[in-house]
Amino acid sequence: MISATDVPAEWAGRATRCQRLDMLPVECIARGYLSGLGLAAYNETGAVSGVPLPAGLVEASKLPEPVFTPTTKAAAGHDEPMTYAEVADLVGPDTAAELRRITLEVYARGASIAAARGIIVADTKLEFGRAADGTLVLADEVLTPDSSRFWPADTYEPGHPQQSLDKQFLRDWSTSIGWDRKEPGPRIPDDVVAAMTARYSALFKTITAP
Numbered sequence: 689m690i691s692a693t694d695v696p697a698e699w700a701g702r703a704t705r706c707q708r709l710d711m712l713p714v715e716c717i718a719r720g721y722l723s724g725l726g727l728a729a730y731n732e733t734g735a736v737s738g739v740p741l742p743a744g745l746v747e748a749s750k751l752p753e754p755v756f757t758p759t760t761k762a763a764a765g766h767d768e769p770m771t772y773a774e775v776a777d778l779v780g781p782d783t784a785a786e787l788r789r790i791t792l793e794v795y796a797r798g799a800s801i802a803a804a805r806g807i808i809v810a811d812t813k814l815e816f817g818r819a820a821d822g823t824l825v826l827a828d829e830v831l832t833p834d835s836s837r838f839w840p841a842d843t844y845e846p847g848h849p850q851q852s853l854d855k856q857f858l859r860d861w862s863t864s865i866g867w868d869r870k871e872p873g874p875r876i877p878d879d880v881v882a883a884m885t886a887r888y889s890a891l892f893k894t895i896t897a898p
Contacts, residue, residue, distance in 0.1 A: 689704060689705075689706055690704075690705040690706055690707055691704065691705045692704045692705075707819060707825075709817025709818060709819060709825055709827050710817050710818045711761070711815065711816070711817040711827065712761075712779055712783070712787070712815070712816050712817060712818070713760065713761045713778065713779075714758050714759075714760070714761055714770065714775055714778065714779065714787065714815075714816070715758060715759040715760070715761050715767055715813055715815065716756070716758055716787050716788075716790075716791040716813065716814045716815065716816065717737075717756070717757045717758060717759060717791070717811060717812070717813050717814075718754050718755070718756060718757075718791045718792050718794070718795035718811060718812055718814075719736065719751060719754060719755050719757050719810070719811040720750065720751055720754040720795065720799055720808075720809065720810060720811065721748055721749065721750050721751060721808065721810035721811065721837075721839075722736075722741070722745050722746075722747065722748065722749045722751060723747060723748055723810050723811065723837060723849075723850075724811070724837070725759075725769070726757060726811070727747055729769060730745060736755065736757045736769070737755075737756075737757035737758060737759070737769045737770060737771055737772070738769075738771030738772065738773070739755045739756070739757060739772075741755075746846055746847045747846065747847060747848060747849065748810070748839075748844070748845075748846040748847065748848070748849070748850050749846045750846070754792055754795055754796065754799075756772065756787075756788040756791055756792055757769070758770045758772070758775050758787070761815070772784065772788065775787065775788075783824065786824055787816060790814070790816075790824075790826065791814050794812070794814060794826070794830065794831070795809065795811075795812050798812065798830075798831040798836075801895065802838070802895055803841065805894050805895055805897060806840065806841045806842060806894065807838055807839070807840065807841060807853070807891070807894060807895060808838070808839040808840070808841050808844055808850075809831070809836055809837070809838060810836075810837035810838070810839055810850075811836060811837050812830075812831055812835055812836035812837075813835045813836070814826060814828075814830065814835075815827050815828040833853060833854035833855055833887070833888050833891055834854070834855050836854060837852065837854050837856065838852070838853040838854045838891055839851060839852065839853065840853065852887070853887045853888075853890065853891040854887070854891075855884075857883065857884055857887060858876070858880070858884055861876075861880050862874065
């Protein structure tokens with residue numbers, strides 16, 4: 689991101705100026721709670737991306753501390769879990785250390801802001817690339833409901849799926865109609881779009897409230 693304001697007048701308020709990056713082939717995920725693919729991996733192995741977790745955790749359990757659980761960045765198909773050692777082998781140990789450090793710091797900052805407004809950030813995904821001069825740059829979306837799990841704190845209760853204020857609502861709908869996750873995807877009905885919009889709007893207003 690370069691600027692959200694320094695854009696041609698005819699695009700003001702609906703455009704941003706960005707730079708192209710050489711993207712790193714790693715999805716950088718920070719998890720503070722156990723859910724989604726992390727829960728599935730834990731139930732199978734007791735670990736997520738090679739990070740061992742305490743026994744006895746259930747769906748939506750809060751982890752003792754946030755963990756870095758990267759995945760591959762697949763050009764097609766599904767992303768696959770990676771261990772930290774695999775990330776280091778792929779991008780080098782110094783870059784791997786920076787990816788982990790920045791990912792956990794961004795998550796901690798976002799989770800703290802959201803918690804003060806009654807919202808839990810269960811996990812989030814970040815992506816990074818290198819600028820032309822080789823600088824490591826945080827890229828793509830950051831702490832959005834498309835890249836994170838957001839739960840209302842006042843209804844949080846581990847042991848079952850949580851009320852979602854993110855794209856999990858759309859995932860659940862697509863599962864309910866039996867979509868096999870192959871293209872072409874189903875047409876999303878207007879009422880589902882409206883419900884998603886309402887969730888995203890409520891989340892935005894809650895987190896950005898003065």
